[in-house]
Amino acid sequence: MERREQILVAAAREFDRAGFAGASIAGIARTAGVPQGTLHFHFPTKLSMALAVIDEQNSRTFAVVSHGDGSPTAALIGASRAIAELLRTDAIVRAGIRLSLERGEFAHATASFYEQWIGGIVDVFRSAIASGELRTDLAAEQLGATVVPYFTGVQLVSEVRTGRADLFAAVETMWHVLLAGTADPRHRERLFGVVAEAFRGAD
Incomplete structure (x- = not known):
């Protein structure tokens, strides 16, 4: 749960900075400090991350x-x-x-x-x-x-x-x-x- 929260906050920062279209999976993973595989384990798609943020x-x-x-x-x-x-x-x-x-x-x-x-x-x-x-x-x-x-x-x-x-x-x-x-x-x-x-x- 802590890792999921960490990814969610990183996704929020990227969405807040660049919007949905401008945010990238790689950028979110980098901000969260996790491999992209870990990110996809919690959120299969960028859309699922955005909906979780909402x-x-x-x-x-x-x-x-x-x-x-x-x-x-x-x-x-x-x-x-x-x-x-x-x-x-x-x-x-x-x-x-x-x-x-x-x-x-x-x-x-x-x-x-x-x-x-x-x-x-x-x-x-x-x-x-x-x-x-x-x-x-x-x-x-x-x-x-x-x-x-x-x-x-x-x-x-x-x-x-x-x-x-x-x-x-x-x-x-x-x-x-x-x-x-x-x-x-x-x-x-x-x-x-x-x-x-x-x-x-x-x-």
Whole structure:
């Protein structure tokens, strides 16, 4: 299992650096420090490695969404902060996101990933609306189907412009825009405070 993890991280680094088409089996084996035969023992093809990276990225990002927070909106804010941190520090998460945007052979796997994400976020938005934290004419389904692409676009543009150096600031601004348009006035200042606390000291 340790060797498999070593190869998976090496594959993620190569996919993150060069994309699926640009990454090579030889390069992944070299990065992992293993013979190509060992690599093929764990992953028969480059595609199987890419799909394993996407699956692991899904697990790591889904794991940061907490449903135990008394404030559903605060839980979403915290999850976005945690995912932003993973995007800056975790090669598997970065590579999985990059592969998910390449489509092609990953179309089914990545479509399923985004459907799961949107479904999970919709559930939290339903709770936020029911709790009175959010007051909007938009349905939870509309919010989820918009916020997931919004976050994806924010992190992608941050990667292109600054190598994600400004990602925390960009996500913080995203939440100010969202809350300005959807937060119930009774909860707005508290939720702005949650955003400020979540991103305080981030750089």
